[in-house]
Amino acid sequence: MTVLDPPGIGHDAYDDDDFDDDLAAGTAPEARTQWQLFRRRFFRHKGAMFGLFVLVVLGFCCYGAGWVAPFPKGQLDLTALDPQPSWHHIFGLDPLGRDYFSEVLYAGQVSLTIGLGVGLLSTVIGSMVGAVAGYFGTWRDAALMRITDLFLIVPQIAVLAIALKKFGNSATTIVLVLTGLFWMTIARIVRGQVLSLKEKEFVEAARAAGASNSRIIFRTILPNLVGPISVNATLSVALAIATESTLSFLGFGIQRPATSWGNMLSDARGYVGTSQAYLVYFPGIMLLLITLAINFLGDGLRDALDPQGESA
Amino acid sequence: MDPVTTLDKGSRDDAVLRVEDLKVTFPTHDGPVPAVNGVSFAVYEGETLGIVGESGSGKTVTSMSILGLLPKRAQISGKILFRGVDLLSSTEGQLREIRGDRIAMVFQDALAALNPVMKVGAQISEMILTHHDTPKAEVRERVIELLDLVGVPNPSARVDQYPHEYSGGMRQRAMIAMAIANEPDLLIADEPTTALDVTIQAQVMDVFERIQDRTNSAMLLITHDLGVVAGVADSVMVMYAGRDVEHGTVDNLFYDPRHPYTRGLLSSLPRPDVEGRAQRLQRIRGNPPSLLHLPPGCSFWPRCVNAQKGVCDVTDPPLLLLGDDRSSRCLFAETLPPWESTGE
Amino acid sequence: MPTFIFRRVAASIPVLIVASFVAFWSIRLTFDPTAKYRTSRDAAHLVAEKRKELGLDRSIFVQYWRWLSGFVHGDWGTSSRTGDRVFTMVRAAFGNTLQLIIWGAVIAAIVAIILGVYSAVRQYSISDYAFTGLSYVGLAMPPFWFALVAIEFLAVGPKNVFNLNHPILYFVGLHSSAGEGIDLDYVRHLVLPVMTLTVQIIASWSRFERSAMLDVLNSDYVRTARAKGLRPRQVIFRHAFRNALIPLVTVIAIDAGALFGGLIITEFIFSVPGMGRLFIDALTAGDAYVILAWLMVGAFFVILFNLIADVLYGVLDPRIRLG
Numbered sequence: 001m002t003v004l005d006p007p008g009i010g011h012d013a014y015d016d017d018d019f020d021d022d023l024a025a026g027t028a029p030e031a032r033t034q035w036q037l038f039r040r041r042f043f044r045h046k047g048a049m050f051g052l053f054v055l056v057v058l059g060f061c062c063y064g065a066g067w068v069a070p071f072p073k074g075q076l077d078l079t080a081l082d083p084q085p086s087w088h089h090i091f092g093l094d095p096l097g098r099d100y101f102s103e104v105l106y107a108g109q110v111s112l113t114i115g116l117g118v119g120l121l122s123t124v125i126g127s128m129v130g131a132v133a134g135y136f137g138t139w140r141d142a143a144l145m146r147i148t149d150l151f152l153i154v155p156q157i158a159v160l161a162i163a164l165k166k167f168g169n170s171a172t173t174i175v176l177v178l179t180g181l182f183w184m185t186i187a188r189i190v191r192g193q194v195l196s197l198k199e200k201e202f203v204e205a206a207r208a209a210g211a212s213n214s215r216i217i218f219r220t221i222l223p224n225l226v227g228p229i230s231v232n233a234t235l236s237v238a239l240a241i242a243t244e245s246t247l248s249f250l251g252f253g254i255q256r257p258a259t260s261w262g263n264m265l266s267d268a269r270g271y272v273g274t275s276q277a278y279l280v281y282f283p284g285i286m287l288l289l290i291t292l293a294i295n296f297l298g299d300g301l302r303d304a305l306d307p308q309g310e311s312a
Numbered sequence: 313m314d315p316v317t318t319l320d321k322g323s324r325d326d327a328v329l330r331v332e333d334l335k336v337t338f339p340t341h342d343g344p345v346p347a348v349n350g351v352s353f354a355v356y357e358g359e360t361l362g363i364v365g366e367s368g369s370g371k372t373v374t375s376m377s378i379l380g381l382l383p384k385r386a387q388i389s390g391k392i393l394f395r396g397v398d399l400l401s402s403t404e405g406q407l408r409e410i411r412g413d414r415i416a417m418v419f420q421d422a423l424a425a426l427n428p429v430m431k432v433g434a435q436i437s438e439m440i441l442t443h444h445d446t447p448k449a450e451v452r453e454r455v456i457e458l459l460d461l462v463g464v465p466n467p468s469a470r471v472d473q474y475p476h477e478y479s480g481g482m483r484q485r486a487m488i489a490m491a492i493a494n495e496p497d498l499l500i501a502d503e504p505t506t507a508l509d510v511t512i513q514a515q516v517m518d519v520f521e522r523i524q525d526r527t528n529s530a531m532l533l534i535t536h537d538l539g540v541v542a543g544v545a546d547s548v549m550v551m552y553a554g555r556d557v558e559h560g561t562v563d564n565l566f567y568d569p570r571h572p573y574t575r576g577l578l579s580s581l582p583r584p585d586v587e588g589r590a591q592r593l594q595r596i597r598g599n600p601p602s603l604l605h606l607p608p609g610c611s612f613w614p615r616c617v618n619a620q621k622g623v624c625d626v627t628d629p630p631l632l633l634l635g636d637d638r639s640s641r642c643l644f645a646e647t648l649p650p651w652e653s654t655g656e
Numbered sequence: 657m658p659t660f661i662f663r664r665v666a667a668s669i670p671v672l673i674v675a676s677f678v679a680f681w682s683i684r685l686t687f688d689p690t691a692k693y694r695t696s697r698d699a700a701h702l703v704a705e706k707r708k709e710l711g712l713d714r715s716i717f718v719q720y721w722r723w724l725s726g727f728v729h730g731d732w733g734t735s736s737r738t739g740d741r742v743f744t745m746v747r748a749a750f751g752n753t754l755q756l757i758i759w760g761a762v763i764a765a766i767v768a769i770i771l772g773v774y775s776a777v778r779q780y781s782i783s784d785y786a787f788t789g790l791s792y793v794g795l796a797m798p799p800f801w802f803a804l805v806a807i808e809f810l811a812v813g814p815k816n817v818f819n820l821n822h823p824i825l826y827f828v829g830l831h832s833s834a835g836e837g838i839d840l841d842y843v844r845h846l847v848l849p850v851m852t853l854t855v856q857i858i859a860s861w862s863r864f865e866r867s868a869m870l871d872v873l874n875s876d877y878v879r880t881a882r883a884k885g886l887r888p889r890q891v892i893f894r895h896a897f898r899n900a901l902i903p904l905v906t907v908i909a910i911d912a913g914a915l916f917g918g919l920i921i922t923e924f925i926f927s928v929p930g931m932g933r934l935f936i937d938a939l940t941a942g943d944a945y946v947i948l949a950w951l952m953v954g955a956f957f958v959i960l961f962n963l964i965a966d967v968l969y970g971v972l973d974p975r976i977r978l979g
Contacts, residue, residue: 150675153958154951155917161939162947166686242798246921249800250936265801269925272804273812280808284801291796379883411885419883424876427895429902429974438894439884474974490884 041304048300054293062108069102091282104282107259114244117175118182119237126186127229131217134194148184161252169255178240186232193225227305231298238294245287261287327354328498328530334390336373345603347373349554360531362545368600370554371534375502379415380407413443416491420503422483426475432486433471439493458489462519481512485519492523500532517544538581550574553601553611557641569651570640572616668959679951680720687944689736733945742949753919753930756849761912764854772865794859803852803925828927849926853918857911864907869900902972909965913958
């Protein structure tokens, strides 16, 4: 019978290098990188996967409306007698006689593009401004906080509506105007995060190694914030889509003849209580599905990046 | 299987609490986790049993299972006999009568364990009023008395303060006051001093001793700190990876440990008072095992300096009786080399 | 506490002033009060005369000052749309809006607390899952669409199907023509607007409360309460509930301030003559003074509710002592 002679016996202490790996077999769990952990958690998240699926399908349908839509945009179907939904026109006909399904898909392009544009632009601007304010502090930070304070005390829809009245309401203008307000929330969040990260050791280390300020911000701090930033970016896309549709519904956003789900619903409003009430359902369901999907996706991202146990 | 037959089951009959083959398993995504894997021990009137172990050894789960405070999904088997009554087969209503009245617990972090929006006095009163129909004025008197007993200064003023207005040591004393309010037969203290400064630790352990002298209650003290155990406990149970690996009196364990893990723990204590002892701290190499992937045979063998291949990695060691109140779960308990308290 | 309030109020004033200036400037740049005169025959002369009359030829600061001094004295200008005094219009509108806000906030708070606490206590049960699912939908649903669907299914639909004279729930205004005061007619008018206003905040608040309650239920002090032998109901109401309520109270107060924006949609769809409708009418017509006054009231509202939130937090949580 062999007595296992632990290496180092007769010495005063055991070093980690002396530790025999055979002994450890089956005792320590395998290490994984952060990215792998994130991927595993994210793709396991049922809600996020559902959201992703819905987004891809709907996104494809809308942007690929040229292939998916059974009828070209704006084409009147003069042969149909009954505007109700049928196999031929699965969403029925709109008041002008166009295939509603196709119209909804094409309108989706506008709503989605505005949402994505605002989300992307406001995230980029907000992150940069927030990072600079949080990192450099003093007047830059104070300026950011005071300016955003101003805009956050007035009801958002009101401010946006006024701005659209002034600057016009083409899709591009809408993106810019919404971005003009949305970047502030992200900036504040990023600023807060940067403030707390600024004092951590790895930033000190980078500074001690002689890194320039911009290098520290962009290479050291911001990459650590990819998590919260992407979660917020996702949610702001949903918010942007909702805001644009509300504004268009009220008449301040996309103007006819251009269509977005918002102003389609505004047109449909008069048909509540009639046999054509279905005009109200379909664009609304699209809005609901898209927002749901994006929210699930955002939740999945958040949970995958920072699993704090089950409270949701 | 093993333990019950080898443990002294009849030599003493004044056991306040007797735990037999307790097993607690938690179902998880990755499989069932046996947090406690067959633990047996007894606590006697007027005596303190210290349960010692690293984080993850199962000591806290053990203590929580006594009062039925584990989450519903925990699967529990075995027997927990409180003065002969099996708590595991008691109804929730019966357990509620015992909690706070016959068995009371003191928790680790008093700041977290006390309701932040309720006055300290009110929380202690609640302990009394839940189990007794005492008039309010009398209860208040009693609460002030209790605070005084545990050494909280100016108790008549402090009774109306909130937990965050107390210092750390004071809060812990208040928790103790709360626990002894109904003069329980058994006091369970889960890491009562871990969150405190060393000097305050000594004071708080003092309070425990005084209380125990006064009330002759049994005490179960859970800790990872051998120093605390040495000061206050009468007997000790060492836990590792969900099992009890050694039992003994304090003296036996500290002067003649019969399990390599206990020896490892003792060796890792800094001892500036001992001549010739190596300057570097001895430590047990390796890491505690994942409870999902326990090593075959004895759970400790990968880290054990005395492990013998072919034996330790194959056989699941039973609890060997070494004498009155002495037992060890090492296959070589009787033949281990003699232990010098100056180190191996 | 009074010092705290005083300091906060004092700190808010500069913010309000700056905000009012920015608002004033933006409105001036956006809307031209002389617009309606530009198409008349004598345009050039008339416009110049009006400019002088309204003080538009002076510098922006002078204009602002004139407006501000009038504003703090209750002279909020005249509506270019209706010719009425802005102050009177806002006051009338605000009265109606206040009803919606109060009913909305109170009902939403009660429902949210009940739903949130119940779900947390019954975690993993079917009702918990159902609630979570519903709250996701509630959050994702555009309120204006919800309003339309609600009108269809709860008002017009049943009326058509059952051949009623009037819908069970009304969707125009707050009272039928002759009505006044709080009666069944009033309630029938309130239901749909309040539902619309609150669907999203109920979803949001109840999820928040559920999460707060879960945190509390898993806390050490709740464990201590159980270890004391308290019955589950005692644990929940004496220990968990109050702690779980504190964070929600601040959320409610802050969101209530933000309700102002949601009102716009609700009043628009249900034709309630309140602040929301006022805003839309004013914006559509380019009625500068009304818009300005509206923004000021909105900002004031938000600041007020943020202040209430902070005070409430200090009152409820003994760890926070304001001073």
